[in-house]
Every structure is written in C-alpha cells, then in structure tokens.
Amino acid sequence: MEDQTTNIVVATRTALDQASALAVQYGFSLLGAIILLIGGWLLAGIISRSAYRVISRIRGIDETLASFFQNVLHYSLLILVFITVLGQFGVQTASIIAALGAAGLAIGLALQGTLQNIAAGIMLLILRPFRVGEYIETANVKGYIKEIGLFATEMKTADGLYLMAPNSTLWNTPIINYSREPDRRQQLSVALADNIDINLARKTILDVLKADQRIKNTPAPKVYLDDLAVDQAVLNIEYWTVTTSWSDVRHDTVSKLKARLAESDVAIKLPTEPASQAD
Template sequence: MQDGTGGAGDPSEKLNVAVTFIHGMVEKAAAYLPSVVGALIVLIVGLWLAGRIKKLVEAGITRSGKVDQTLSGFLSSLVHYGLIALVIITTLGVFGVPTTSFAAVIGAAGLAIGLALQGTLGHVASGVMMLGFRPFDVGDFVEAAGVSGTVKHIGLFTTEMSTTDNKKLIIPNGMIFDDVITNYAGFTTRRVDFLFGVSYDDDLNKAMALIKEEIEKDGRGKTDPEPTIAVDSLGDSSVNILTRVWVDRDDYFPVKWALTKAVKERFDAEGVSIPYPCRSVYMEKTE
C-alpha cells in the first residue's frame, strides 16, 4: 500500500513527467527551428522565382515571333517544372535530408519513365523539332508519312490534316519527321506540266504555236522563266509535245484545268487531231 506523499498515481508526479516531456520537445523543436524556417524561406522564394522565370521565358519566346505558341508554352512549362524540382531538392537539403540519394532516385525514376514512354517521347521530340524548324505551316498542302492533305494543326504529339475529300487525318509526329516531307506550298510559284499528243500527220509547228497562243491568252503563266514547248517523244500513235508553264502557287490547278480544256478546243477548231491509241493487226491466211 502506497502512502499519500507520492507514487505512480500522484498528480504532482504526472505533472513533472509532462513538463519534462514538453521541455524535451521544445528543445528538439528549437534545434530544428532554423532548418525549418530556412527550408520554408527557400521553398516559398524558390516557387515564386520559378513562376516569374516561366513568365519571362514565355514572354521572351513570344516576342521573338520565331517560335510557335504551342512550343513556347511547352518550353516555358519545361523550364518551370525543372526549377520546381530544383527548389524541392534544395529545400530538402536545407532541412537536413541527404539530397545525393534523393537525386539518384529521381534519376532512376526518370530513366524508367523514359524507357517506358520512349515511343511517346519520340513523338514529342519530333513535335518540338517540327515546331522549331517549321518544314510546313498550318494551311500548307503536304505529303508525308505516306499520306497527303492540308495541315490543320501541329501539336507536340500529333499533326492533324484534312484530305482533299475532307477526311481528318491524325498522324504521330515521329512518323512525319522520320519520313520525306513534300511541301507543295513551300514556294510562291510552281510549274505546271502538260503532255499534248498530236497525230503524226499534223503540222508540229502549228500545234506548238497554238499551244503558245492559248498560254498567252490565259495570262496567268509567268514570262520569267518563259514557258517551255518542245517535242518530247514519239509515241506509239502520237507525237507528244511537252509543255511547261510556271504559275503562282495558288493558280496551279486552275491553270492546269483551264489550259487542258482550251488547247483541246483550239486543236479541234484548227483541225489538229489528238489521235486515239491504235493498234494494227495482221492476219495470215492459212490453207
């Protein structure tokens, strides 16, 4: 039996234990307080600076006018997240956490993610290259990755096109950048090629003069360089006259269609024949 002067159930003894515990906790907190305050200051200031630097990078890229808006947003975000990661690692270092092993873990995780997403990351890298080097722009008619169409949107992962019959094509950027790209809108002028066949009995000089007159009458052909009109080959049933006319890019198909019709009608009016394919058949008599 315990007396009333002290013991496990004595309130004064419990109070002493509580005071001792709180005193120890305060001493430990006081020892960590400089690190905690320093870590909080580094975290707050670092995040603020990361946001400011992101805005400055995005504004600088946008002002240059040489980088696509999608790419400028991607690059500024990449800088932003990289700075945030650096701020977090620095904060942990100030707090007393060993950052060497932490950085190694981040590197290993990044390598694993990169290997798992290497196909996707390859498309992103191709998208960055396309947005940076600009092999084509939105609105250009191009042929790439085995398809052709008008470019509607260039993203980081895919490029959207519409075909001539208005089908929507979504193509991974890696397939486009790894292939030959034919940009039909790359230059302001294009050359329209024609091949007009006339009969062997027709006057070639007359036919060539008629073609030249129709080109001049149309008026959309360039004079520098001048149109080319020449006998190209002797076919099975016709003499083929090669005609090349340089025009403005937007006039390519209108000129091609208009001159094909005009030359055919002019040949008909002037008696120049466009022969049908023919074949001679010789039959031998058998007794």
C-alpha cells in the same frame, strides 16, 4: 518520497527543455522551409514567364513550343525548390535525386514512343518544314496541315477527312511541301495525230498559254517535241504559275487547248499528267 518527487521534477524540466530546444530548432527550419517554398514558387513563376517572353520573340519559334519550354523550366525549378526544402530537415537529397533519376529512366523507357513523338514535334516546330494551311505529302500521308502539336499533327485530306499523324512518322521521312514555294511548274503533254503540222500546233498552244495572265512570262512557257512515235508526235508543255491557282490553271488550260486545237483543225489525243496535288 521527496527524492522521487525531485527526480520527476528534474526529468520533467529536462524533457521540457529538450522539447523547447527541438521546437526552436525545427521551428526555424519549418519557417525557413515555408519561406523557401513561397519564394521558390514565386521565383519559378517569374523565371518561367520571362523565359516564355524571350523564347516567343525568337523568329520561327511556335507558341506551342514556347509554352512547352516554359512548363519544363517551371516544373524543373519547383523540383529543385522541393529538394532544397527537404535538405532543410536533414534529408539526404542525394538519394532523392538518384531515385528521381531512376524513375525518370524507367518512365522514359516505358514512354519511348511518346518521347520520340515529342522530340520529333519539337524539331518540326523549330525547323518548320510545313506550317498550318500548307499541303504536304510523305510516303505514308498527305493532306492540309490543321495543327502541329507536340505529340501529333492534325491534317485534313483532299477528300475532307480528318487525319492525325504521329510526329515521329513525319520527321523520319522525306516531306514534299506543295504550298511552300510561291510559284510552281505545270507539265502537260499533247499527242498529235499523224501528218499534223507540228509548227502550227506549237504556235496554237503557245498562243493559248500567253493569253492567260495567270501563266508567268518568266520563266517563259515551253512547247517542245520530246518523243516521236510511229503514228503520232508528242508535244510537251511546261509553264509556271502561282502555287495557289495551280490546279485551276491546269484545268482551264486543258479545256482551252482542246477547244483551240480543234478550231485549228489539229487532230489530237490529249492525255494529261495526273495531278500530284489534290484538285
């Protein structure tokens, strides 16, 4: 009986000693893991915020792109901290990294189209082929830029309609930006009736162009004969004006030319080139 009691006491003490040793061992591991989590969380925030400040100061980097890089860096650091904490408890982190890589590959394949839009959005924000407020035209869409996001670009058509274009469709196609350059050329044509004094018509047109202060003197306006049909001569008109007033100047010039040529007894037909930008 005494032997059994002694054995029980010895077994109990052994179990307590082992439990105490395990508690001390894992207690330090748990304490280290908590400290590592808190420190890693704070350090990830400090590093990501510092990176955001540095990136946002780079010329041409949009705030949306800077925030995206900040979030990517922040969560990447948190994942690294989490894997390090698991290593504190003896977990094989190599298998976790492999599993994360496989999961990332699967997610990438499933979201291939979305990732293409994100990549295109990053390139659009870096290279800036267009900015908010500018009018652009591609093979598929045209309109004013309202907002450039990572997934899609919000636009407003000349008719006032809302348009959202995936970034991949804007990145993989030629883009015409009507607002980027400060000056823009205008082209018109005047069809003169038969037996009309071409020199008189040309002088009258040049007088109208030079009288408008919105039309630039350099490059100088041009009026030239480029086509001679059987029953009429066609005078081509070229002038440069500020991009922001391009449409207004075009409309006013057509009206003034029609009135002035009529006053000069110049019989005309006045076809004009259709505007490629919304009026």
